[in-house]
Amino acid sequence: MPVPNSKVSSLHVAPLSICLALALALGGACDAGDAGGTEGSSTTASTSDGSSGAGDTTGDVDTGDEDDVLDLPATPYDYASPELPAHFLSPPVRQLDNTPADNPITDHGATLGRVLFYDTALSRNGTVACATCHQQVHGFSDPTQFSEGFEGGLTGRNSMALAESRWYATGRFFWDERAATLEEQVLGPIQNEVEMGLTLTELVERVEERAYYRELFVAAFGDDAVTTDRIARALAQFVRAMASYRSRYDVGLAQAGSIRAEFANFTAEENLGKQLFLQPRTSCVACHLGGPPPPPPPNGDFANQAIFLPLEPLNNGLDAGPVEDDNGVGDVSGDPADDGRFKSSSLRNIAVTGPYMHDGRFATLEEVIDHYDSGVQPHPNLDPRLRGPDQQPRRMNLTPAEKSALVAFLGTLTDEALLTDPKFSDPFVR
Ligand code: HEC
Numbered sequence: 001m002p003v004p005n006s007k008v009s010s011l012h013v014a015p016l017s018i019c020l021a022l023a024l025a026l027g028g029a030c031d032a033g034d035a036g037g038t039e040g041s042s043t044t045a046s047t048s049d050g051s052s053g054a055g056d057t058t059g060d061v062d063t064g065d066e067d068d069v070l071d072l073p074a075t076p077y078d079y080a081s082p083e084l085p086a087h088f089l090s091p092p093v094r095q096l097d098n099t100p101a102d103n104p105i106t107d108h109g110a111t112l113g114r115v116l117f118y119d120t121a122l123s124r125n126g127t128v129a130c131a132t133c134h135q136q137v138h139g140f141s142d143p144t145q146f147s148e149g150f151e152g153g154l155t156g157r158n159s160m161a162l163a164e165s166r167w168y169a170t171g172r173f174f175w176d177e178r179a180a181t182l183e184e185q186v187l188g189p190i191q192n193e194v195e196m197g198l199t200l201t202e203l204v205e206r207v208e209e210r211a212y213y214r215e216l217f218v219a220a221f222g223d224d225a226v227t228t229d230r231i232a233r234a235l236a237q238f239v240r241a242m243a244s245y246r247s248r249y250d251v252g253l254a255q256a257g258s259i260r261a262e263f264a265n266f267t268a269e270e271n272l273g274k275q276l277f278l279q280p281r282t283s284c285v286a287c288h289l290g291g292p293p294p295p296p297p298p299n300g301d302f303a304n305q306a307i308f309l310p311l312e313p314l315n316n317g318l319d320a321g322p323v324e325d326d327n328g329v330g331d332v333s334g335d336p337a338d339d340g341r342f343k344s345s346s347l348r349n350i351a352v353t354g355p356y357m358h359d360g361r362f363a364t365l366e367e368v369i370d371h372y373d374s375g376v377q378p379h380p381n382l383d384p385r386l387r388g389p390d391q392q393p394r395r396m397n398l399t400p401a402e403k404s405a406l407v408a409f410l411g412t413l414t415d416e417a418l419l420t421d422p423k424f425s426d427p428f429v430r
């Protein structure tokens with residue numbers, strides 16, 4: 001059901017921007033933005049104040065050769081076959097992979113996607129790229145509660161961290177899952193009137209105008225034809241390539257062989273936090289390490305020990321009953337049984353992706369733990385895993401030391417290698 005409800009349609013979907021409407025009325029008042037793409041966007045702010053510029057044209061824009069504008073390796077980075085550890089290769093984890101047969105990750109495709117991801121020419125006035133709201137050092141999310149779009153308007157929800165997007169079996173995207181595929185999702189922000197503000201026709205023109213894209217399209221797709229479909233495929237490949245598998249958790253797991261075992265590279269506090277994460281008392285694992293349940297201990301182990309994502313949108317008790325402005329999946333499906341159900345981002349890199357939840361209501365992980373410990377609200381759709389035997393919200397009664405231990409464990413999921421990997425960094429010479 002790719003039909004978004006009107007309430008959420010301002011997020012990532014409305015194709016015709018106010019600016020465009022004005023441009024039609026006033027004769028090109030929006031064209032100032034085009035100058036912002038000079039040199040693939042470096043120092044764009046100086047050439048586009050976004051307010052004047054009626055009659056400006058882009059005739060003198062130097063769109064640059066690839067070498068002037070971009071710093072790319074002669075041989076593309078390896079995106080297609082990262083050396084994933086064994087815990088990513090089990091059949092249940094492979095089954096989570098949403099890569100479509102007709103858009104596998106290729107090194108050249110993801111390279112094109114990387115350039116598009118960092119190109120501010122993809123926003124109306126040349127000020128915003130995907131990477132503005134999905135910052136590598138922050139696990140490809142935004143440290144502000146709501147993100148600023150190209151004209152300073154704010155998004156309606158907190159930006160989502162993008163690592164492990166590939167391993168979400170429904171293949172649907174956004175907090176409310178309104179995008180049916182990643183290929184569909186990536187065109188949303190470009191057309192969104194708050195975020196980037198282009199029509200798809202303008203998008204294709206922008207990319208065609210920039211000489212540095214020609215070679216990249218040829219390498220990725222065999223010729224230099226620019227289409228929205230190819231742009232979507234390349235962006236989706238780059239996002240799917242953002243695999244997080246090099247954290248201290250991964251090192252410890254590879255040594256110990258099971259998430260249940262003590263990890264030699266963890267502190268006592270981190271090991272305690274890991275045990276708490278696995279216990280029915282918190283049931284964190286039951287939602288955030290989605291997969292088939294383990295057979296009973298002592299021998300049973302979790303089939304998925306790699307992807308810290310729930311399998312589907314759930315209600316984790318943030319609010320008591322439906323709220324006025326955002327009921328997540330319920331607003332998209334129109335079914336009250338979906339109210340308050342949201343997709344979660346992966347817990348990978350969670351220490352650096354705050355603030356937390358779809359509305360960024362919690363600034364710190366301590367606040368998140370306090371929510372689960374004693375703040376869960378009695379929503380009719382509250383997930384059973386957060387209810388007690390009386391069906392009321394469960395209280396975990398965690399001690400301060402246990403709360404700190406959970407936060408410490410979550411910190412072991414930070415993947416410095418991903419957060420600093422040049423293959424995911426800004427390729428523009430700015
Ligand atoms: C102005 C800020 C902003 C920009 C620019 C932006 N995003 Fe986002 N992104 C967000 C927000 C906010 C959300 C969550 C929106 C929602 O769920 O309603 C999001 C969600 C996503 C998701 C969904 C992740 C998931 O797990 O479901 C993906 C993928 C994504 N963005 C990729 C991109 C790409 C690719 C671009 C560039 C073409 C981009 N974004 C540009 C703010 C932004």
Ligand code: HEC
Binds near residue numbers: 287310318346
């Ligand atoms: C019933 C399933 C469920 C359980 C149990 C659960 N969570 Fe969550 N968690 C979710 C959902 C769903 C979200 C996203 C909710 C939203 O934003 O509306 C979420 C969000 C989060 C986030 C914020 C993610 C982000 O990117 O903003 C953190 C951190 C988190 N949970 C940690 C935990 C920890 C730690 C535990 C155990 C104490 C736990 N969760 C137990 C379902 C669950």
